[in-house]
Amino acid sequence: MAIKYALYDNQMTSDPDDHMAQVQHDQTLTLDNIIETMIGRGSTITKAEALSVLEEFFDAITEAIKNGQAINTELINISVSLKGVFTDSNDRYDSNRHHAKINVQAGTRLKKVLSELSFTKTEASKPVPTLLNFKDVASDSSNDTLTAGGVGQLNGSRLKIDPADNDQGVFFIASNGTETKSPTTIRNKPSELIFMVPAGLASGNYKLEVRAKLGGKGIRKGQLLDELVVN
Template identity: 45%
Template sequence: MALRYGLILNHLTDDPDDYMGLVTDNETITTEQIVERMIGKGSTVTKAEALSVIEEFNYAIVDAVANGNNVNTELFKVYPSLSGVFANEQDAFDKNRHSIRLNLNAGKRLSEAISNIELRKVEVITPQPVIQRFSDLKTKTINESFSPGQIASLKGVLLKFDEEDDKQGVFFIAVDGTETRVSNLVKNKPSELLFFVPESLTAGTFQIEVRSIFKNYKSMRVGRLLIDLTPVS
């Protein structure tokens, strides 16, 4: 198998003719499929045993992170950080103004795997919104945080949607799956959306989606920015 990618117009540069690569239509491998690969290579470990060990490994990682530790394995590195503004040196963490973020980076073995990835260029046939950048216009941060009640910007491709359709639009998706739709839109263009972030989003971690039904299509198209965003005061 190869990593499939296509090219789409790049609206983040000043050159109207350049393109950017978009990874597309690649299979997602689940834990069970990983285990099937393990035992398929002739391992003496049974599927039940492998799943049990993986569950214990996951539990140990979660427990270590919950205790405030950094985690460094051959596959990945996890470390916590804080977001939000502290008023002065005497200020302290306040969950209404600050958030804990988890940062995840590839470990040594995953980083080495990059050089072995084969690429296959394909045509991007199915149109969908592509979010390339989220900007908090108050704090000037990019792909990091947002200010509730303030204006934010999404830049990308095919972002425009029908404002009269409640099923379309910009949605903030919480970790538990709760969805909050943006109701106050300032600009609705294919390459950029400007909107006021809902004031209710004062705590938690969110990802952002754009949902749209394109002309001559019946089904909903969805584009998500796969970066965790946190609120700041």
């Protein structure tokens, strides 16, 4: 399947006619989506087994990084570097002046994919909030449970809202179309929102939607792919 791209004005050059390409992803997959694809191909492993193995894999990777080891796999290569200025050869690491950075590069298997990609041009779409993962703090679950009156954590991109604007915010849309807005935003960043889940939500399924003005333009809406359930 061809990858879609659209052209937008290039603000990095002085040429008013210059444009730059931006890939238009049809969908953003979570770990659960990847596992569903794995077991959907006829694999003999269960979803629980796949999750368990991947959790062990993630733990092994993070432990290696903490131990000062670099990672080299067919999929990705991971290493750590230090940023910041050291005053002379006798200077030492100071967390107030220096910071660590995780470097991730494509491995040989991902690099090979580049030669197999095909592209098709499409019309430029307006940017919208992208909701990647919702964590229900009370139940410590992701993209599943919704606890009325609890705290929710949402990660993604273009999520920042203006709490003073009644049209912007985090909305919970019930199966019957009823909309309830989160009453309080605790953390308000482009990549993360932490907010209160309305206490009055009735039992049932809900769509989670963020409404925000991007670049001073009109209200743009983005929804989480998974439905959330209030028990």
